[in-house]
Amino acid sequence: MxxxxxxxxxxxxxxxxxxxxxxxxxxxxxxxxxxxxxxxxxxxxxxxxxxxxxxxxxxxxxxxxxxxxxxxxxxxxxxxxxxxxxxxxxxxxxxxxxxxxxxxxxxxxxxxxxxxxxxxGETILSIGVTEPDAGSDVAGIRSTAVKDGDGWRINGSKTFITNAVYGDMTILGARTDPENKYGISMFLVPSETEGFNVAKKLDKHGWRCSDTAELVLDDVWVPDEQLLGEPHRGFYATMQNFQNERMVL
Ligand SMILES: Cc1cc2nc3c(=O)[nH]c(=O)nc-3n(C[C@H](O)[C@H](O)[C@H](O)COP(=O)(O)OP(=O)(O)OC[C@H]3O[C@@H](n4cnc5c(N)ncnc54)[C@H](O)[C@@H]3O)c2cc1C
Structure with a gap:
């Protein structure tokens, strides 16, 4: 061959x-x-x-x-x-x-x-890191997740999120430790979760068949079982994944 x-x-x-x-x-x-x-x-x-x-x-x-x-x-x-x-x-x-x-x-x-x-292909994923004030600077994430009963309550917004308009679940970064610049955690948030809102499908000059969402997270509650990885270690998980995604994409 x-x-x-x-x-x-x-x-x-x-x-x-x-x-x-x-x-x-x-x-x-x-x-x-x-x-x-x-x-x-x-x-x-x-x-x-x-x-x-x-x-x-x-x-x-x-x-x-x-x-x-x-x-x-x-x-x-x-x-x-x-x-x-x-x-x-x-x-x-x-x-x-x-x-x-x-x-x-x-x-x-x-x-x-x-x-x-x-x-x-029944569960299409997206990754929700970028926010209006946190692009290259992932540690600038302002969306918060606060412990609430047996889960976490997430509030904030995301932008430029590929696959979040028509996809099924977003892996979402939110600040869980306000005292620590890198205190971010990742959560599994299915798109039908109450308070997970696609505020806008963004129009783009290119990549037009790729859907890109602006998200508003309005009191989204997820159970502890949907925390992905160790709490407060999401910044490091994101950096680890960047090494792969920037090479492949
Ligand atoms: C079509 C599209 C799809 C996307 N999909 C996703 C997605 O699925 N999930 C997701 O989380 N994000 C997604 N993004 C967001 C993308 O990862 C960000 O756009 C990117 O991280 C840059 O952030 P920003 O646009 O805020 O630019 P900024 O961070 O504001 O950067 C603007 C400019 O300043 C430069 N710059 C920034 N910081 C420095 C510095 N310290 N020193 C020197 N120069 C600097 C940058 O190189 C850039 O040229 C998508 C973006 C687009 C356009």
């Missing part, structure tokens, strides 16, 4: 070829209409899920193919053959920006509950 570059194995080359073939069959003929509609149809994501494409890097014990970050990079390059970057980013925000938070920090119970839908 002829390899595309020195890093390719036969397995990675197959992923590349199959993804390019999928894109030419399922994406290229429809991409312009998705751009007009401002979304990628869920059917396509479900097809990708059924072919194992949403779990390339996910360890086998969590239901994925266990092929690691090089598979993600290969997959990303092949998705780029569509030239519809909005399609590519819809997929990769799910698989490589948001999914790793769950895989890296999820408890056994969280993984058992959410990974099947994440891998099948």
């Amino acid at each position: 002829i390899h595309r570059n020195a890093y390719m194995t036969d397995e990675l080359q197959q992923i590349y070829d199959q993804t390019v073939e999928f894109v030419s069959r399922e994406v290229l003929p429809h991409g312009n209409s998705w751009e007009d509609a401002g979304s990628v149809p869920r059917d396509v994501l479900l097809k990708m899920g059924s072919l194992g494409m949403l779990g390339l890097r996910v360890p086998e014990e969590h239901g994925g193919l266990g092929l690691g970050p090089l598979a993600s990079a290969t997959f990303s390059e092949a998705l780029g053959s569509s030239t519809f970057a909005g399609f590519e980013v819809t997929v990769l925000v799910h698989t490589d920006m948001s999914g790793p938070h769950l895989v890296n920090s999820g408890t056994d119970e969280q993984l058992a509950e959410w990974m099947p839908g994440v891998l099948s």
